[in-house]
Amino acid sequence: MKRLGLLFLAAVVVIGAGVAIFLFKPASLPDVSEAAAKLPTGQALIDRGEYLTRAADCVACHTTAGGKPYAGGLAFKLPFGTIYSPNITADKETGIGNWTDAEFVRALHQGIDKAGQNLYPAFSYAAYAQMTTEDALAIKAYLFSLPPISAEAPKNELGFPFNQRYVMRFWNLLFVPGPLQPDPKQSEEWNRGAYLVEAMAHCGECHTPRNLMFAVNNGKKFAGAELQGWKAYNISSDKQTGIGSWTDQQLFDYLSKGHAEGRGSATGSMGEAVDFSLRHLTPEDIKAIVTYVKSVPPQTSADKAIVEAEPATLTASTAYAPAANAATQDSLGLKIFQGACASCHGWNGEGLQTPYASLKGSRTVNDPDGTNLIQVILKGAHMTTQQGRQSMPGFANAYSDVEIAALSNYVLGHFGGKQSAITPDNVANARKQ
Secondary structure, eight states: OHHHHHHHHHHHHHHHHHHHHHHHSOOOOOOOHHHHHTSOOHHHHHHHHHHHHHHTTHHHHSOOTTSOTTOOOOEEEETTEEEEOOOOSSOTTTSSTTOOHHHHHHHHHHOBOTTSOBOOTTSOHHHHTTSOHHHHHHHHHHHHHSOOOOOOOOOOEEOTTTTOGGGHHHHHHHHOOOOOOOOTTSOHHHHHHHIIIIIISOTHHHHSOBOTTSSBOGGGTTOOEEETTEEEOOOSSOTTTSSTTSOHHHHHHHHHHSEETTTEEOOHHHHHHHHHTGGGSOHHHHHHHHHHHTTSOOOOOSOOOOOOOOOSOOSTTOOOOSSTTOHHHHHHHHHHHHHHTHHHHOTTSSOSSOGGGOOTTOSTTTOTTOHHHHHHHHHOEEEEETTEEEEEOOOTTTSOHHHHHHHHHHHHHHHHOOOOOOOHHHHHHHHTO
16 A cells, blocks of 8 residues: 555656646747748848738737737736737837747747746637748747837736736647648638638637637637627628628629628628738738638627628618617717718618728628627727728717717617617716727
C-alpha cells in the first residue's frame, strides 16, 4: 500500500509539473524567415499589407469613435468584464513599434504578445491563426509604414479568474486552429472566399453563436448572434432566417456597397465592416466571398427577422397597431415617423433621397425584437459610398424611451407587418450598450 501511495504521489508530481510547464513556459517564437523571403519589398509590400489590413478590418476594433486609426482603446463589454483594444501603431512606448516580425506573427497565430503573455479572444486571433505567415508579415509592414501614435489603452477590467491570462493556454489548445488548408474538391474561387471569410474578415466571430467557453460554436456556423447590443443576423444558406433566398447580385451589392435592392442597407457593426473593409476589396474577392458564404449549410436560427410579404398598403393612414389596445402608442409612433422619418424613408419605405434610406426588405424592420432598429434610431447610421457619405442622424437625445419605443413598434408594423411589443425598458437597456 505504501508503495502504491508513493507511486500515486509521484504521478501527481509529474502531472503537476507538466501542467506548470504548459501554463508558464515562455511561448517559442516562429521562424518567419522563409515567409519573409517570399514577399515583395518596398511600396509593393506596403500596398499588399494595406489591402490585407482592410480585408482583416483591423481599424474597426483598434479605433475609438472619433479617435485616431489603430491607436486602440475601444471597449469590448463582455459577460466577464471589459477588455480594451491595444494600440497597434508603430509607437515604441504605447504601441507595437518594438515588436519583431516573429512576435507579430505569434500574436496573430497564437494570441501571445511580445512579453509572452496570452491575449484574450476578443482579439480575433482564433480566426487570424488561419492566415498565412506571408499575409501577417505584410500587415505588419503596412502598420509600421504609418505614423506612430502615442496612446496608452485603458487597463482591462476583469475579475478573478478571468484576469489570469495563463488559463488562456487551455482555451487556445481547444479552440485555435492551424493554417487554413485549401479544399482540392472546391474551385479556386471558393477557396479564396473561404480564406477571406474565415481567416481575414473573420465573419464567424460576429455571426456565429458562442459556446459556454466563449468560443465560436461551429456546430451552428453563421446562425447569427448578438454582440455589443446589435444582432449579427444569420448568414447561412437557410432560406427563412439566413441569406439562402438572396440572389448572388443582392449579396454582392450588400457587401460591396452596403445596400442591396429589396434587402435594405447595412447598419451598425455590419455597416462598419462595409465602410472600413469590404467596399475596398476587389470585385473578384467579393464574388469569392459570395460563392463561399452561399455554400455554408443552412442553419435554422431562433432569429425571427423573416422577410415575408409586404403589408398590402403602405400609406400614412394604414398604421399597424402592435397590440389591439395600443392605439395611443401607435398614434405617437405615427406622429414621430411623420415628423422625423418620412421625409427620408418615405411612407412606402422606398427611400426618397437615396436608395440607402430604403427600408423595403430590410431585416432591421422585420425583426419583432427590434434590436437593431432601436440602436439605429438611437445612434444613427453612417457609411461612405460611391455616391458620397450616406448618413442618418441619431435621435437618442431628441426623443424619450417612451417615444422611441412607440416609433419602433410603428415602423415594425408599418414596414414589416410584424406585431411587436417594444417597451421603454428595452430602449433604456439599448442606451447602455
